[in-house]
Amino acid sequence: MPAPTLASLRPRFQLSTAAAAGLLQLGLWVVMLGFYFAWNNRPNFSFSGPIWPLVLLQMGFAVLLFNALVYLIIPHWLLRGHYGRALLGAVGLLYAFQLWAYTCARLALAFLPLDAVMRRTLHAFYVADFWTMLLSPFGQLQVLMGMLAVFLFPVLISFLAYTLVVERRRLHLERHHLALELGFLKSQINPQFLFHTLGSLLRLTQTRDARAPDVVLHLADLMRYTLYETDAERVPLARELEFLEDYLALERLRRPATVEIAHTVSGEATTQQLAPLLLHPFLERLFAPLDDNDDDILPEQPARFTSHVQANAAAVGLILTRTSAAARPPSYRTEPAVAAALRRLALQYPGRHTAHISEAAHTLRVEIHIELA
Structure with a gap:
């Protein structure tokens, strides 16, 4: 009986890198969705009406935040020593959050049947004093502190996911390197x-x-x-x-x-x-x-x-x-x-x-x- 080869020892069903990354993100967003529903239903912060508009607002920016960190800011700027670009990217995300929240809140207030508490919350958090906060350094600091409570979890998940991606790539490179070394030794x-x-x-x-x-x-x-x-x-x-x-x-x-x-x-x-x-x-x-x-x-x-x-x-x-x-x-x-x-x-x-x-x-x-x- 012939000896098994490297190809025969691999699993017969293998996901492409893109498919694996897509499934990873899907699992993360299911977890994040549960987190945001729980976060917006905490005892001191609850609504009588549906909370999905607020959840979708936060989830939408969490998706942008995750992908910006995992696929751009961390690998291409932060880990390569481009600290200035990484800082500008972080500032850009801060402004992007305000613009995203302002636009989504205005659309929700204009077109969705929201209860009074939800309306007041969206207006107070994301619409009132928008331009004043946008142009004020102290206002940006307040926005950042407010973001930490909502987006600290996705930031941590981003770093964890990036660590998993890097480890997966490292293992793939090691296997490839071993195959090359074996070929070298055979030669x-x-x-x-x-x-x-x-x-x-x-x-x-x-x-x-x-x-x-x-x-x-x-x-x-x-x-x-x-x-x-x-x-x-x-x-x-x-x-x-x-x-x-x-x-x-x-x-x-x-x-x-x-x-x-x-x-x-x-x-x-x-x-x-x-x-x-x-x-x-x-x-x-x-x-x-x-x-x-x-x-x-x-x-x-x-x-x-x-x-x-x-x-x-x-x-x-x-x-x-x-x-x-x-x-x-x-x-x-x-x-x-x-x-x-x-x-x-x-x-x-x-x-x-x-x-x-x-x-x-x-x-x-x-x-x-x-x-x-």
């Missing part, structure tokens, strides 16, 4: 490694070396795994360990006798699952100095590499060591593939992994421990 199996392996294969075939067929078989298995079996979010740990063993088998075949490579596995890999190609970069970059002809380190110089995997039902550990006769400046941690692998660990196993790298001129030790879900 890193590895142009340089493939070049050297094919070069070794050419020399073996030219000399009719009996090891040539084994090189072809191991290389084919590596390519089959990276191209066809790593699209899933998780792969069997046993298959990942087979991949590492194939890689090390290739390294043994193409390295001279002065390079010693030892690999051991303790524990059993049965049903455990692991993110694909997560361990390989740590192992592959261990051998980088042997292919670096710009340094004093040459492939013929003695070196010893050890790899030990410890697996149990809940965790997997990898311990790598390198001991070389020639000195080398510490550069393992800064290798792009190693940095990407550490980043993947942080994203895919947050709080459930440890990674320790100690490097000196002649020695390197890497310890990776991952708690499996």
